[in-house]
Amino acid sequence: MNKNDIDLSIDFCGIKFKNPFLLSSSPVSNSAEMVARSFEAGWGGVVFKTLNSDTTPIIHPSPRMNGYGYGNKRLVGLQNVEMISDRPLKDNLADFLYLKKKYPDHVLISSIMGFSNDEWAYLARISEDNGADMLELNFSCPHMAVEGAGHHVGQAFDLIEKFTNTVKQCVSIPVIAKMTPNITDMTEPAIYAKKGGADAISAINTVSGISQIDLDGFIPKPNVFGIGSVSGTSGPIVKPIGLRFISDMAKCEDLSLPLSGIGGIETWIDALEYILLGASTIQVTTGIIHYGYGIVEDMIEGLTDFMVEKKIAKVKDLVGKALPNLKTTDKFDLKRQGRARYDLTNCVGCGQCYTVCRDAAGFALEWDPEKRRPILNEDKCLSCMICSFVCPVSGIISYTEMPEDWKRQDACVMDRSLETQIKYQPFNANPLISS
Amino acid sequence: MDKRYDFTQAFAEADRCLLCHDAPCSKGCPANTDPGKFIKKFKMQNIKGAIRTIKENNILGGACGILCPTARLCEKECAGSHLDRPIQIGKIQEFLVSHGRQIGFKVFEKPESILEKVAVIGSGPAGLSCGAELAKKGYKVTIFERMDEPGGVLRYGVPSYRFSKAYLKTELEDIIHLGVKFECGHPIKKDGEAEDLLNKGFKAVFIATGLWDAASIFDENTEGVYNSVDFLSSPHTGRLDIVKDQVKDKQVAVIGGGSVAMDCAGFAASLGAGDVYLIYRRSFSQMPAEKEERIESLEKNIHFLILNQPEAYLTNDKGMVSGIKLVRTQLSQAKGDGRRSPVEIKDSQWVLDIDLVVEAIGNKAFDLSDKLYPGVDIDDKKLIKARLDNCQTSQQAIFAGGDIVRGPSLVVNAVCDGKTAANAIDSYLVRRRAKLTTKEG
Numbered sequence: 073m074n075k076n077d078i079d080l081s082i083d084f085c086g087i088k089f090k091n092p093f094l095l096s097s098s099p100v101s102n103s104a105e106m107v108a109r110s111f112e113a114g115w116g117g118v119v120f121k122t123l124n125s126d127t128t129p130i131i132h133p134s135p136r137m138n139g140y141g142y143g144n145k146r147l148v149g150l151q152n153v154e155m156i157s158d159r160p161l162k163d164n165l166a167d168f169l170y171l172k173k174k175y176p177d178h179v180l181i182s183s184i185m186g187f188s189n190d191e192w193a194y195l196a197r198i199s200e201d202n203g204a205d206m207l208e209l210n211f212s213c214p215h216m217a218v219e220g221a222g223h224h225v226g227q228a229f230d231l232i233e234k235f236t237n238t239v240k241q242c243v244s245i246p247v248i249a250k251m252t253p254n255i256t257d258m259t260e261p262a263i264y265a266k267k268g269g270a271d272a273i274s275a276i277n278t279v280s281g282i283s284q285i286d287l288d289g290f291i292p293k294p295n296v297f298g299i300g301s302v303s304g305t306s307g308p309i310v311k312p313i314g315l316r317f318i319s320d321m322a323k324c325e326d327l328s329l330p331l332s333g334i335g336g337i338e339t340w341i342d343a344l345e346y347i348l349l350g351a352s353t354i355q356v357t358t359g360i361i362h363y364g365y366g367i368v369e370d371m372i373e374g375l376t377d378f379m380v381e382k383k384i385a386k387v388k389d390l391v392g393k394a395l396p397n398l399k400t401t402d403k404f405d406l407k408r409q410g411r412a413r414y415d416l417t418n419c420v421g422c423g424q425c426y427t428v429c430r431d432a433a434g435f436a437l438e439w440d441p442e443k444r445r446p447i448l449n450e451d452k453c454l455s456c457m458i459c460s461f462v463c464p465v466s467g468i469i470s471y472t473e474m475p476e477d478w479k480r481q482d483a484c485v486m487d488r489s490l491e492t493q494i495k496y497q498p499f500n501a502n503p504l505i506s507s
Numbered sequence: 508m509d510k511r512y513d514f515t516q517a518f519a520e521a522d523r524c525l526l527c528h529d530a531p532c533s534k535g536c537p538a539n540t541d542p543g544k545f546i547k548k549f550k551m552q553n554i555k556g557a558i559r560t561i562k563e564n565n566i567l568g569g570a571c572g573i574l575c576p577t578a579r580l581c582e583k584e585c586a587g588s589h590l591d592r593p594i595q596i597g598k599i600q601e602f603l604v605s606h607g608r609q610i611g612f613k614v615f616e617k618p619e620s621i622l623e624k625v626a627v628i629g630s631g632p633a634g635l636s637c638g639a640e641l642a643k644k645g646y647k648v649t650i651f652e653r654m655d656e657p658g659g660v661l662r663y664g665v666p667s668y669r670f671s672k673a674y675l676k677t678e679l680e681d682i683i684h685l686g687v688k689f690e691c692g693h694p695i696k697k698d699g700e701a702e703d704l705l706n707k708g709f710k711a712v713f714i715a716t717g718l719w720d721a722a723s724i725f726d727e728n729t730e731g732v733y734n735s736v737d738f739l740s741s742p743h744t745g746r747l748d749i750v751k752d753q754v755k756d757k758q759v760a761v762i763g764g765g766s767v768a769m770d771c772a773g774f775a776a777s778l779g780a781g782d783v784y785l786i787y788r789r790s791f792s793q794m795p796a797e798k799e800e801r802i803e804s805l806e807k808n809i810h811f812l813i814l815n816q817p818e819a820y821l822t823n824d825k826g827m828v829s830g831i832k833l834v835r836t837q838l839s840q841a842k843g844d845g846r847r848s849p850v851e852i853k854d855s856q857w858v859l860d861i862d863l864v865v866e867a868i869g870n871k872a873f874d875l876s877d878k879l880y881p882g883v884d885i886d887d888k889k890l891i892k893a894r895l896d897n898c899q900t901s902q903q904a905i906f907a908g909g910d911i912v913r914g915p916s917l918v919v920n921a922v923c924d925g926k927t928a929a930n931a932i933d934s935y936l937v938r939r940r941a942k943l944t945t946k947e948g
Binding site for chain 1: 513514515522526547548551552553554555556559616
């Protein structure tokens with residue numbers, strides 16, 4: 073198999089996408105001028121910045137974002153308080169027409185948010201009338217302060233059903249409901265959306281959070297002239313949350329709707345992880361905010377190479393492929409155990425493994441101060457593998473399974489003589505019988 | 508070779524890349540390598556894509572990653588220099604090429620060889636890159652090599668500590684995979700033989716024979732005086748043990764200030780020489796060798812005798828060299844071209860006791876090389892006259908590139924010529940095919 077055999081296109085709600093990579097509704101999909109450039113770069117479609125109907129004036133706070141770094145690594149997270157589109161509706165609709173004329177084989181999804189039932193209906197209809205291929209209902213923007221809008225709706229499930237139903241009544245194009253992650257169980261609102269007639273679910277919108285506080289003024293960031301706010305966190309730090317919600321919905325048989333995965337996607341590997349957990353399209357914003365539209369070239373090339381390697385010709389054959397291996401923790405086979413294995417050939421002697429094993433794990437390492445190398449006491453290793461997470465050299469620490477008769481040493485008790493003084497009775501699971 | 512990157516180190520270095528919008532590094536390579544692109548791909552975990560970017564452009568991408576003077580090419584304009592230091596592009600490039608081999612990734616599918624036969628003379632970097640490019644386009648390529656094994660300067664001219672032969676083997680495997688045929692131990696040496704290949708079924712010829720005749724300082728031959736070519740090629744021509752005996756614990760002088768001189772001095776040091784003296788008649792900063800090479804040589808404890816000019820060799824009663832008579836020089840005032848030349852200091856002669864001398868003052872074309880291609884115009888140094896933008900010689904169907912055209916130059920420039928020639932040969936043969944079809948029609 074070679075790359076000419078690979079087909080990245082995918083059917084999503086009956087619409088063909090040339091590839092599963094879309095811009096999500098955000099600053100990166102704010103205008104046709106920008107979206108056109110993204111299409112040239114290779115993106116398969118766009119969820120346009122959420123429309124507003126000109127009835128509520130939209131003014132973005134200034135500044136509206138805060139970059140969250142970790143050590144030397146910039147933008148592992150992004151905090152933003154941007155609102156829905158501040159452009160006049162007619163400008164956005166003219167851009168719709170332009171995009172559909174110039175890029176007919178790219179999918180245009182109109183994101184809408186209403187402040188009333190009628191407004192939802194109005195925005196849905198006007199989107200369809202001006203060329204949108206699909207709708208995405210924004211039930212999840214975390215910084216619209218108006219009651220009955222944004223994620224306030226996403227948290228009031230009957231409203232999700234009601235607004236979805238309203239929209240479905242007045243358009244014939246497919247409708248995606250976009251979920252907020254700021255709840256416990258996403259399948260519940262998703263099923264309400266389904267009851268309202270939604271054809272697909274997208275998730276996640278940004279995670280409510282506070283990324284940083286300005287220590288001089290005691291003001292959470294972004295610092296909008298002295299005031300900070302709980303607002304939407306995005307970027308690589310939220311990927312685990314997004315993957316979890318997508319997998320929950322993919323496994324929910326009552327839901328069984330196509331999913332569009334969002335949250336912390338930058339590379340083909342991130343995208344593929346969403347696909348393997350059940351998403352059939354993926355959406356990106358923060359990755360583009362960090363690196364620009366060009367990252368899609370690497371998503372396309374990287375995914376294609378992976379599919380060649382795995383001899384899988386169609387993206388749809390990857391969708392949900394990891395789900396059968398995703399189970400609850402009670403399904404683990406606890407009889408099988410292992411430990412870390414050390415090959416010190418390339419060890420540089422930093423001793424981080426020793427520090428973390430002592431302070432966070434099984435005390436399984438000793439330190440040879442002469443050679444400046446760790447010594448592994450294999451029987452004490454908890455197999456937590458923390459040491460391998462901090463080791464700066466690849467290939468030194470690996471995991472190895474041990475035979476069934478292998479026993480791990482118990483953690484040491486400092487003073488056995490104190491056992492006589494313990495105030496203790498074994499827990500009885502059924503006190504009624506014992507009494 | 509320098510300590511090479513493992514995955515973690517390479518990725519961390521790539522992560523330092525600022526991903527400049529207009530990637531100045533990508534404008535610094537004579538062979539059009541695009542580090543801005545392959546580093547971005549690497550950073551985006553598109554690792555095969557990164558390897559593809561390197562190898563599609565340069566079949567010797569691994570070798571160039573190791574051998575290129577990156578500090579004055581791609582890394583020169585790196586914006587990272589303004590923060591602290593440039594991204595180590597060469598080392599990332601080398602890592603990616605090696606990593607591709609480790610994971611068994613083949614960039615190229617074996618092309619169908621359906622087009623005309625093309626002959627390449629010389630299997631150095633120019634010949635190899637030309638051969639590989641032509642093979643990719645579907646030509647049947649035969650590379651003729653006078654030595655027993657392919658590689659040219661990569662095998663016989665660069666010491667192993669700088670570029671290992673095992674590494675060369677892996678680079679060559681990629682070229683063999685493309686279907687390029689090697690005829691080693693097959694010198695093209697008869698009068699007119701290079702041109703005669705056109706009568707033997709080859710529709711075009713690329714001459715990339717390089718410069719393998721060492722210039723010498725004095726006319727007479729003295730025992731114990733090597734030229735750089737014989738000295739550096741000794742490990743691959745069965746003379747390593749003899750050379751080792753002559754060098755180990757002995758006093759060695761290398762004459763010259765270029766990269767080859769640094770290699771000779773480093774090679775002598777690696778063989779266990781007692782002391783190695785590097786003799787150069789100008790100043791340290793005027794040495795043609797790269798700054799990094801000069802500093803490396805200093806770190807190898809090589810003694811730099813700058814501003815000294817050899818006048819004669821002294822010999823012992825067995826006729827072996829035993830010393831060099833040197834004269835101290837000082838630099839003249841700058842003239843028109845700005846380069847200050849050395850002027851002998853009167854009565855400053857002195858003698859350096861020495862057991863072995865290596866002359867590394869530059870290579871030139873073989874004396875009779877022009878007889879192989881009498882129809883091809885050459886200059887007074889017997890360098891072939893060919894245009895740099897298409898490697899075309901004065902004779903149709905004969906192309907030339909690398910050092911035999913440029914004079915002593917970098918591996919990456921030879922690679923560039925190989926690519927240029929392959930494209931020019933392809934256009935020439937496409938035109939030729941079109942003409943033949945018209946005639947037949």
